[in-house]
Amino acid sequence: SQTIHQWPATLVQPVGSPLSLECTVEGTSNPNLYWYRQAAGRGLQLLFYSIGIDQISSEVPQNLSASRPQDRQFILSSKKLLLSDSGFYLCAWSVQLGIAYEQYFGPGTRLTVT
Amino acid sequence: SQQGEEDPQALSIQEGENATMNCSYKTSINNLQWYRQNSGRGLVHLILIRSNEREKHSGRLRVTLDTSKKSSSLLITASRAADTASYFCATDVLAGGVKLVFGAGTILRVKS
Numbered sequence: 001s002q003t004i005h006q007w008p009a010t011l012v013q014p015v016g017s018p019l020s021l022e023c024t025v026e027g028t029s030n031p032n033l034y035w036y037r038q039a040a041g042r043g044l045q046l047l048f049y050s051i052g053i054d055q056i057s058s059e060v061p062q063n064l065s066a067s068r069p070q071d072r073q074f075i076l077s078s079k080k081l082l083l084s085d086s087g088f089y090l091c092a093w094s095v096q097l098g099i100a101y102e103q104y105f106g107p108g109t110r111l112t113v114t
Numbered sequence: 115s116q117q118g119e120e121d122p123q124a125l126s127i128q129e130g131e132n133a134t135m136n137c138s139y140k141t142s143i144n145n146l147q148w149y150r151q152n153s154g155r156g157l158v159h160l161i162l163i164r165s166n167e168r169e170k171h172s173g174r175l176r177v178t179l180d181t182s183k184k185s186s187s188l189l190i191t192a193s194r195a196a197d198t199a200s201y202f203c204a205t206d207v208l209a210g211g212v213k214l215v216f217g218a219g220t221i222l223r224v225k226s
Contacts, residue, residue, distance in 0.1 A: 046215075
């Protein structure tokens with residue numbers, strides 16, 4: 001069966017510090033991968049998605065970047081965090097079922113920038 | 115602006131009652147999905163309904179889709195305290211369905 005891992009679960013970082021969040025998927029090959037951010041009590045904002053290694057699309061201009069060093073690994077990074085980067089970060093992967101893609105989410109990382 | 119907009123934003127009911135949440139969207143879709151999120155957790159896929167379907171059931175969940183009105187509803191029957199969560203609709207309007215656009219969600223609280 002497929003599983004998705006995210007770490008760390010919580011993170012408190014000062015403004016201006018770097019960030020690295022990691023996501024790995026097991027049990028599937030060539031998944032589509034996603035990074036979302038969710039502000040408190042709000043919906044999901046898609047940050048990046050990737051349909052393959054070296055195929056990463058950025059959805060929102062910001063100081064974040066994403067990389068996919070391996071087929072089932074997706075990393076979210078920042079060189080200098082801003083206060084506005086605080087939020088709940090969710091990684092997801094998707095599989096195609098017919099013409100539809102269902103997404104499966106990791107447990108999330110709660111980031112607080114102080 | 116959000117493709118999917120849920121209504122109401124928050125809903126509080128007693129255990130055993132039915133809960134209905136609505137979702138409206140703006141452009142044509144191939145399918146619409148509903149997800150659930152417990153507080154502080156990731157989202158969990160509940161049900162998918164295709165554009166050529168009008169109604170779909172899964173356990174205590176019933177989803178309807180009206181493409182003429184660009185709206186969908188999620189009905190949870192005989193609610194339980196464990197159904198307390200946020201519920202999101204998502205539409206596949208972009209990138210051949212690889213990208214989903216999520217609404218802002220409905221927060222459901224079921225009181226025991």
